[in-house]
Amino acid sequence: MARYGMLINTKKCIGCYTCLVACHRQNNLLPTENFIRFEERETGTYPNVGVENIPLQCMHCEDAPCAAVCPTGATYIGPGGVVAVEEGRCIGCKYCMAACPYQVRVVNESTGTVDKCRFCTVTATDGTKTCSCVEACLTGARTFGDLDDPESDVSKAIVELNAKPIAGDLTKAKIFYVR
Amino acid sequence: MSDDTRTIWSHCTVNCGARCPLLFHVRDGRIIWVEGASAHDGALPDGGASPAASVPQPRPCLRGRTVRRWIESPHRLRYPQRRVGARGEGRFERITWDEALDDISTRLRHTIDTYGNEAVYVAYGTGVHATTGRCFERLVNLLGGHLGRYNDYSTAQIAAAMPYTYGEADAFTASPLIEAASARLIVNFGNSPAETSMGGAGGSRDFSWVREVSGARIYQVDYRLTETCTGHPDEWLPIRPGTDAALVSAIAHELVVNDWIDQDFLDAYTIGFDDTTMPMHLRGQNLGYRDYLLGTGYDGMPKTPEWAAPITQIPAESIRRLARDVGTIRPLFVMQGWGPQRHSNGELTARAIAMLPLLTGQVGLPGTSTGSHEASSDRLIADLPSGPNPVKARISCFTWTDAVSRGTEMTAESDGVRGVDRLSTNIKFIWSYAGNCLTNQHGGINMVHDILVDESLCESIIVTDTVMTDSARYADILLPDVMRMEQTSMACQGESEWYQGVTFGQKVVDAPGECRTSYDVCAALARRFGLWQRFTRERSQEEWIAHLYEEARDRDHGLPSYEDGVAMGHYSRALPTTVALADFRRDPAAHPLSTPSGKAEIFSESLARKATAWKLPEGEVMSPLPIYDAGFEGWDRATDEYPLICAGYHDKARAHSSFGSIESLKQACPHRLWINPIDAQPRGIVSDDRVRVSSRYGTVEVLARVTRRIIPGTVGLAQGAWHEADMVGDRVDVGGCINTLTSLHPSPLAKGNGVHTNLVQVRLCKR
Amino acid sequence: MTFVPVWGGIIACYLFLAGLGGGAFITASLVKRMHPEATGVVRVGRVIAPIVVIVGLCLLMVDARGGLYNPLRFVFLLTNPGSVMTWGVVILAVFVLAALIVLLMDLIGKNEAPAWLVWVGNVFGILTAAYTGVLLGVVNTFPLWNNALLPVLFIVSALSTGMAAVMLGGLITCPEQVKGMVDLTKVHLVLPAIEIVLFFFLLFIVAHVSTAGAASVAAMVSGGYALAFWVGIMAVGLVIPLVIEIRALRSGDNRGLAIAGDVGVLIGGYLVRYIIIVAALPVVLL
Numbered sequence A: 001m002a003r004y005g006m007l008i009n010t011k012k013c014i015g016c017y018t019c020l021v022a023c024h025r026q027n028n029l030l031p032t033e034n035f036i037r038f039e040e041r042e043t044g045t046y047p048n049v050g051v052e053n054i055p056l057q058c059m060h061c062e063d064a065p066c067a068a069v070c071p072t073g074a075t076y077i078g079p080g081g082v083v084a085v086e087e088g089r090c091i092g093c094k095y096c097m098a099a100c101p102y103q104v105r106v107v108n109e110s111t112g113t114v115d116k117c118r119f120c121t122v123t124a125t126d127g128t129k130t131c132s133c134v135e136a137c138l139t140g141a142r143t144f145g146d147l148d149d150p151e152s153d154v155s156k157a158i159v160e161l162n163a164k165p166i167a168g169d170l171t172k173a174k175i176f177y178v179r
Numbered sequence B: 001m002s003d004d005t006r007t008i009w010s011h012c013t014v015n016c017g018a019r020c021p022l023l024f025h026v027r028d029g030r031i032i033w034v035e036g037a038s039a040h041d042g043a044l045p046d047g048g049a050s051p052a053a054s055v056p057q058p059r060p061c062l063r064g065r066t067v068r069r070w071i072e073s074p075h076r077l078r079y080p081q082r083r084v085g086a087r088g089e090g091r092f093e094r095i096t097w098d099e100a101l102d103d104i105s106t107r108l109r110h111t112i113d114t115y116g117n118e119a120v121y122v123a124y125g126t127g128v129h130a131t132t133g134r135c136f137e138r139l140v141n142l143l144g145g146h147l148g149r150y151n152d153y154s155t156a157q158i159a160a161a162m163p164y165t166y167g168e169a170d171a172f173t174a175s176p177l178i179e180a181a182s183a184r185l186i187v188n189f190g191n192s193p194a195e196t197s198m199g200g201a202g203g204s205r206d207f208s209w210v211r212e213v214s215g216a217r218i219y220q221v222d223y224r225l226t227e228t229c230t231g232h233p234d235e236w237l238p239i240r241p242g243t244d245a246a247l248v249s250a251i252a253h254e255l256v257v258n259d260w261i262d263q264d265f266l267d268a269y270t271i272g273f274d275d276t277t278m279p280m281h282l283r284g285q286n287l288g289y290r291d292y293l294l295g296t297g298y299d300g301m302p303k304t305p306e307w308a309a310p311i312t313q314i315p316a317e318s319i320r321r322l323a324r325d326v327g328t329i330r331p332l333f334v335m336q337g338w339g340p341q342r343h344s345n346g347e348l349t350a351r352a353i354a355m356l357p358l359l360t361g362q363v364g365l366p367g368t369s370t371g372s373h374e375a376s377s378d379r380l381i382a383d384l385p386s387g388p389n390p391v392k393a394r395i396s397c398f399t400w401t402d403a404v405s406r407g408t409e410m411t412a413e414s415d416g417v418r419g420v421d422r423l424s425t426n427i428k429f430i431w432s433y434a435g436n437c438l439t440n441q442h443g444g445i446n447m448v449h450d451i452l453v454d455e456s457l458c459e460s461i462i463v464t465d466t467v468m469t470d471s472a473r474y475a476d477i478l479l480p481d482v483m484r485m486e487q488t489s490m491a492c493q494g495e496s497e498w499y500q501g502v503t504f505g506q507k508v509v510d511a512p513g514e515c516r517t518s519y520d521v522c523a524a525l526a527r528r529f530g531l532w533q534r535f536t537r538e539r540s541q542e543e544w545i546a547h548l549y550e551e552a553r554d555r556d557h558g559l560p561s562y563e564d565g566v567a568m569g570h571y572s573r574a575l576p577t578t579v580a581l582a583d584f585r586r587d588p589a590a591h592p593l594s595t596p597s598g599k600a601e602i603f604s605e606s607l608a609r610k611a612t613a614w615k616l617p618e619g620e621v622m623s624p625l626p627i628y629d630a631g632f633e634g635w636d637r638a639t640d641e642y643p644l645i646c647a648g649y650h651d652k653a654r655a656h657s658s659f660g661s662i663e664s665l666k667q668a669c670p671h672r673l674w675i676n677p678i679d680a681q682p683r684g685i686v687s688d689d690r691v692r693v694s695s696r697y698g699t700v701e702v703l704a705r706v707t708r709r710i711i712p713g714t715v716g717l718a719q720g721a722w723h724e725a726d727m728v729g730d731r732v733d734v735g736g737c738i739n740t741l742t743s744l745h746p747s748p749l750a751k752g753n754g755v756h757t758n759l760v761q762v763r764l765c766k767r
Numbered sequence C: 001m002t003f004v005p006v007w008g009g010i011i012a013c014y015l016f017l018a019g020l021g022g023g024a025f026i027t028a029s030l031v032k033r034m035h036p037e038a039t040g041v042v043r044v045g046r047v048i049a050p051i052v053v054i055v056g057l058c059l060l061m062v063d064a065r066g067g068l069y070n071p072l073r074f075v076f077l078l079t080n081p082g083s084v085m086t087w088g089v090v091i092l093a094v095f096v097l098a099a100l101i102v103l104l105m106d107l108i109g110k111n112e113a114p115a116w117l118v119w120v121g122n123v124f125g126i127l128t129a130a131y132t133g134v135l136l137g138v139v140n141t142f143p144l145w146n147n148a149l150l151p152v153l154f155i156v157s158a159l160s161t162g163m164a165a166v167m168l169g170g171l172i173t174c175p176e177q178v179k180g181m182v183d184l185t186k187v188h189l190v191l192p193a194i195e196i197v198l199f200f201f202l203l204f205i206v207a208h209v210s211t212a213g214a215a216s217v218a219a220m221v222s223g224g225y226a227l228a229f230w231v232g233i234m235a236v237g238l239v240i241p242l243v244i245e246i247r248a249l250r251s252g253d254n255r256g257l258a259i260a261g262d263v264g265v266l267i268g269g270y271l272v273r274y275i276i277i278v279a280a281l282p283v284v285l286l
């Protein structure tokens, strides 16, 4: 079984939010339901200002704390290591939101349930070739694939670019960042 | 994918420069989603592959991907309407198409009979880019023509100025962005492809590719740390807006004193650097650029880095460092966006930036450009022909409000009127199609309002749009258009990408209500004037599209057949990169420029003549040399009342005002005024506070974004937000449209919109 | 980005009421043992205990809109034995059940509730109080929650608020029974004192372990929540009741003051939950 993951190159990301909008349409989300959260980080003092646009989304943690705390089992780790939410079980208690240190889970305002990035290639039923955010990215900042396959684009890019999870070993995250 | 879903190609039409093909998934007559060409190709090829070598992947940006929300907007115009109440009040009543068309033809007839064709004006409007996107010109030209316009809101100053340097034919000549991949040094003035060239196969991707493969050192000169620099903030060289020419002068000074200039190139390919190449009769008068730089010229001021530092807010050491790089690193690729020129002194700035490649001889060689905006590719398919316009008079497009209020006073020398010495009439009839340039995108909205509400000035205003815009509020007759996704529509690739493509757009869904295509509207008007035959040539819009395509295919046998094209939906091909002015460089005698001298003119004698002939208001400067001047209402005129500069920019939330009402975009990219903490703190402003920004011309209310990403002393406000004010009350624009703050004062030479130059005060609204 | 708290006043209220219910039950048991004659006070405690916990649970369901719209989903609540919230549901259910039976038997008045059942109530009362702290305590995201002191603080606060609620009820319905419960007044006095100490330990430790912790503490003691913290929790909820109790020990009861003190404890108790929920800032990622 594959172990899916992603690489996001913040050196290439222009913070254009196209991935976010593409994700909205792929997953039929409400305008307020953002699976991708942008952290725009400014450092330094003028004129030596540092800026990074960091798109954050569910890291599909192997040790997913959100799944651990979910009282209903609505959040679970599915095939391919994709952390998923079964909407029909979710009571909207938001315990998972509290438990996710990346704050990438969102409430669906109309159903009251909680949702997040679905690694939609794997979960899509519409024949999409790769995750919408990857396909839509204007600069090629994103790469998706099987982390267990050393020949996959994503595995190669992680090695080549020395990509790392965004927050060390906070959780066993499967999104790797170039910064 | 479920079986009852069909995919249909159409295209984005707005003016961001890209015109992306869009693939619509339709079920039961409703769009379920929108995606781009890339959906089939997957992710972008990684770093190595040159855009010129790979399949172009014109991919839509965040806006195009939300177009369904526009198409299905509850605010769509559905029926023809006629104004009731005072003009600009925004009250309308529904009428039939026959009533609307009869009314319009009566008004048009009356205008032409009473005032002549020169009183008819077709407003600038860029909302539709398609081969059949401009139909009214064709009709009105058959009726005797209309007052013409030259230049536009995008490039007025550079278009007016650059011909004096490179000649009319090469005013826009430049290398494509991908040529910069061969450069070692890239200097980019006020140009943010990551914002202004987001989609398509486009600029933003090209730039990121160039950065990856070239390993070039990059300087991005801008008053903001733009998205193009995010991840690479070290590339940012913050500059006070409107002062690029001062920076260039100081760099040039260093180039001269350190002997980093290419004297052989200057002698062979340019005129006016020094007396060697000055026109004979002008020698010995210290009129050349060298004298200007060294302080032996007209102002006696050496343009040292120390001189430029307080003007540009760039420390002298930084200028020296940049000058050393410019002087010593080859190849050098210099380009400019159109931000630096959309200023009251933009003509000078545009020409000044071109001085860097000229002084260093970095023109016409691999990895170089001309200092102009990066090139865009030729379109494959011609537009519906408008036919010749029998009226010769033309105005600069920004001056139409003057032509409404005092047209008959406008002359060639005072207002840049072309084709005639003086206008014979004021504008009495305005046709505005797919534009929001009556108010929102024009300038000085409060003053425009006063001009337009006076019905004794302009008698008829016809607006065609898809939603109720601020400009549409001023219509006498308001027509609902069919969006391009609701009709057959063909578009070529945009202006900012180096590839060629055609989208064979088909009707995706039905238009709501009684919307009618502009082609059919113009054809119906033509019938009322007995011109149906001549207007349509008995072709429907579809037949015109096929006809224009076949004409192109006669010239270009690489194009697929029309049927194949329709089946593919979108055809595109990569273009090999080119070097601007390579022929001129190789053999200047055989390939002269179209300037009077055939060379690049650093000193322009024709400009010198114009500068003396023209009547310029106090404080305006026109110079034969690309000197620095702050321009009217420039930073050096700041007062206690209006101590801050307010510059504009084009941002990702909208294409101008298009997409400006889409909720999800507003959510993702809230409209905020950029302000440096140094300016925010004493005003007690923190991010997301509501602030009032006031200029001499008006007041807006917006949220603040306190950020170190902007130079102190300057605030930045993205253009295009929807004007929203009580125009009979306090006129405070709570929509935050920058054109509430801008002036109607045109720039000296181009008579263009210097709307990035503003002086304002910012105050915290009560919490 | 400004962080928007996951939970707000409703969940704070739920945690507050659950703790209060547990505390009230235990208080009733204490009173019964130490002052068997004060049947009115005992009854007040036994009435309060199940009712407030049930109200709390209802609030939880209102906040969990996914379940509110599809009530059958609450069945799934028992499916993840690893989740503290699942334990909580079990604990609260047992507690409510025990407390209700005890109350019913008390009300019907035929025979006393059996001692073992009261003990089940007592034990699950403590567990209920502890659970509200552990629920937050296991969440790694927020340093303010993720420490061993928080559950202890919540237990003490639960007892204190439970006791205050019972005393308040007693003072209103049968003031003469409350008089002379000097021993309980002493307990009532000790609890806020312990709470103050615990609170400062908590803040001190949290402020020193991480930046997010320090920021959360700063938000409480000097930032946007400073007023609620100093006036609401410290003054109204802890110090003033303490002073009132001390005064009562010295110079005898004053019904008005006693009522004010107990109301203060309740206000403070709610604010403790509220502020800890909303002032917590997540670990810094970047």
Ligand SMILES: Nc1nc2c(c(=O)[nH]1)N[C@H]1C(S)=C(S)[C@@H](COP(=O)(O)OP(=O)(O)OC[C@H]3O[C@@H](n4cnc5c(=O)[nH]c(N)nc54)[C@H](O)[C@@H]3O)O[C@H]1N2
Pocket (backbone or CB within 6 Å): B013, B014, B015, B124, B125, B126, B127, B128, B153, B154, B155, B342, B433, B434, B435, B436, B437, B440, B441, B442, B443, B464, B465, B466, B467, B469, B481, B482, B483, B484, B648, B649, B650, B655, B656, B657, B658, B719, B720, B738, B739, B742, B755, B756
């Ligand atoms: N202050 C300031 N002002 C500026 C600028 C600036 O930088 N600063 N930039 C200037 C520039 S570069 C430009 S190009 C102009 C652009 O100004 P405009 O040409 O006015 O561009 P938009 O605001 O996009 O307006 C396009 C209109 O077309 C409508 N439209 C879209 N699709 C259709 C359609 O299918 N049919 C019809 N009938 N209408 C349609 C849209 O609803 C919208 O109202 O703005 C200029 N104004």
Ligand SMILES: Nc1nc2c(c(=O)[nH]1)N[C@H]1C(S)=C(S)[C@@H](COP(=O)(O)OP(=O)(O)OC[C@H]3O[C@@H](n4cnc5c(=O)[nH]c(N)nc54)[C@H](O)[C@@H]3O)O[C@H]1N2
Pocket (backbone or CB within 6 Å): B015, B016, B017, B153, B154, B155, B189, B190, B191, B192, B195, B196, B197, B198, B221, B222, B223, B224, B226, B239, B240, B241, B242, B243, B244, B337, B338, B339, B340, B341, B342, B343, B647, B648, B649, B650, B651, B652, B653, B654, B655, B656, B720, B756
């Ligand atoms: N997303 C998006 N893309 C667009 C458009 C849009 O509305 N939205 N509009 C399209 C159209 S029609 C046009 S004409 C182009 C416009 O393209 P441009 O005219 O190039 O765009 P601007 O944002 O006005 O200016 C470019 C940059 O110049 C900076 N700048 C402004 N003044 C100065 C100055 O004095 N000196 C220097 N060094 N920098 C300065 C701005 O901060 C900005 O980053 O964009 C096209 N692309």
Ligand code: SF4
Pocket (backbone or CB within 6 Å): A057, A058, A059, A060, A061, A064, A065, A066, A067, A083, A099, A100, A101, A102, A103, A104, A105, A116, A171
């Ligand atoms: S990132 Fe958050 S939501 Fe995703 S698996 Fe990890 S804890 Fe869960």
Ligand code: SF4
Pocket (backbone or CB within 6 Å): A069, A070, A071, A072, A073, A074, A075, A085, A089, A090, A091, A092, A093, A094, A095, A096, A097, A113, A114, C066
């Ligand atoms: S909100 Fe839904 S997914 Fe999250 S913990 Fe509660 S039940 Fe599980």
Ligand code: SF4
Pocket (backbone or CB within 6 Å): A022, A023, A024, A026, A027, A035, A036, A057, A116, A117, A118, A119, A120, A121, A131, A132, A133, A134
């Ligand atoms: S992988 Fe799919 S669901 Fe996740 S952010 Fe990307 S587009 Fe959205």
Ligand code: SF4
Pocket (backbone or CB within 6 Å): A012, A013, A014, A015, A016, A017, A018, A019, A020, A055, A136, A137, A138, A139, A140, A141, A142
């Ligand atoms: S689409 Fe790509 S460049 Fe744009 S914000 Fe997303 S990751 Fe960044």
Ligand code: SF4
Pocket (backbone or CB within 6 Å): B012, B013, B014, B016, B017, B018, B019, B020, B059, B060, B061, B062, B063, B064, B065, B198, B199, B200, B655
């Ligand atoms: S707005 Fe421009 S870049 Fe975006 S989809 Fe439309 S044409 Fe493409």
Ligand SMILES: [Mo]
Pocket (backbone or CB within 6 Å): B153, B154, B155
């Ligand atoms: Mo433009």
